[in-house]
Amino acid sequence: MDARVTAHARYSIADIDKRLYGSFLEHLGRAVYTGIYEPGHPTALPNGMRRDVIDLVRDLDTPICRYPGGNFVSAYNWEDGIGPKEDRPTRLDLAWRTAESNQVGIHEFAEWAEAAGTEMMLAVNLGSRGLDAARNFVEYVNHPGGSHWSDLRRKNGRTDPWNVKLWCLGNEMDGPWQVGHKSAAEYGHLANETAKAIRAFDDSLELVVCGSSHSEMPTYPQWEATVLEETYDQIDYISLHMYFENYEKNTAEYLALPEKLDRYIGTVGGVIDFVKGKKRSKRDVKISFDEWNVWYHERKSDAKRMKEWDWPHAPVLLEDIYNFEDVLQVGCILNTFIRRADRVRIACIAQLVNVIAPIMTEPGGAAWRQTIYHPFHIASRYGRGTALQLDVDCPHYTADSADRVSYLDIAGVHDGDTGTLTFFAINRNGQENIDLKLATEHFGTVKSVEHTLIKHDDLEAKNTRDNPENVKPRKAEGAIIEGNTVRVSVPPYSYSMIRITL
Ligand code: AHR
16 A cells, blocks of 8 residues: 655644653552552662662653542542651542552652653642642642741751642542542632632642543533633643543554544644633643553453452552554554644653553562553654644545544654654554655755664564563664655554654
């Protein structure tokens, strides 16, 4: 099958915010305990953080990490995680029916984030708590000193404020499963008042209000309209979440799901513009897609196990083992964010370690890269610069989620600093090669091309502790430069990065 793609220097979408490659770590399962934190592990630092995991996160180059939840945050008392560790209470976490020891709190997470080379994106509890706990937390984290909460932080060992810029006003407040779930009007009012209090403390902070938990929610997209009407002047981002499933084991349908993601972003973009127009505002609200990933491999059995267990601490939970098919899906999702970089400024893969995550650990043992680590790593490393409006001419197929799904899913990024053009391409056809002709116009002379490929003959292929490199990128041969056009062969069901030096 032939495909022709043209990139033109004047046709761009937006500069990509590097926070598009953000991540998320929740007090859930083994994400924190035996994930990032395991005193006694052979690689543990004096503060108990696993060095092997820090190294993998640094390699992933994720500029922000959302914390501490997730559903967990909606019944969390942030004060339980400060002060001497031996005095911290064990609490029941109502979201995941587990016990939370609070041995990791804001101080430990902040130290970890610094070591891992990522900035904190913090969520406040607007479920079981409200404005007061939120403003105290912001003061504890960001005020230099001379006030009750900032002096307590200093007493607890941290002199300088952490100056966290990005704050989430609750989590998935549209979801009936959420502790303290609210109607859109109730939540909008509370979020607005909380935002005003936080702004009174520091107007330069960036605030994220909850949008819909997914695009099948009965309240979507009216939720966005109501919440934005309440909060528009006080907030900077609206948060969206989406998880991808393939219960039917139908690859064509599965890989077409990012079309729904694209529509979701488009619709919420329209709602933002509607409210902006209604308010005669010049303020631009953007999207923070702060939870996304494949999540279905263990989902049903986890839900059953959770109902039966007796409040365990850090149990195995949501430990999806990803396969090669999920590499293609994650590639298509990231491409959608790049193509929507004008609307989506922040996106967080959910999650980072052990829990629906690109990084897995064994207690006392190894840490390794899941299959989905690789497309994320490649996009995070090379998908920075300006997102390009590509002209794509390729055969397509019909799926439940969209009528015209291009067999070639492609996004392009121009990085003026490195003088490179990078394309991320997924062949959604399992039978045929795509002979891709990539024309570049007005970027200058094409000097060289590199083709990195992730391909496995088995869509079910996984990376495990004993076989951690079963699915991984390799250099591919055969890309040809013809003037300012590059010809590449993209194998059936494969992920490619085509990087052109200008
Ligand atoms: O990431 C797992 C869970 O998914 C989060 O806690 C919640 O926000 C979402 O429903």
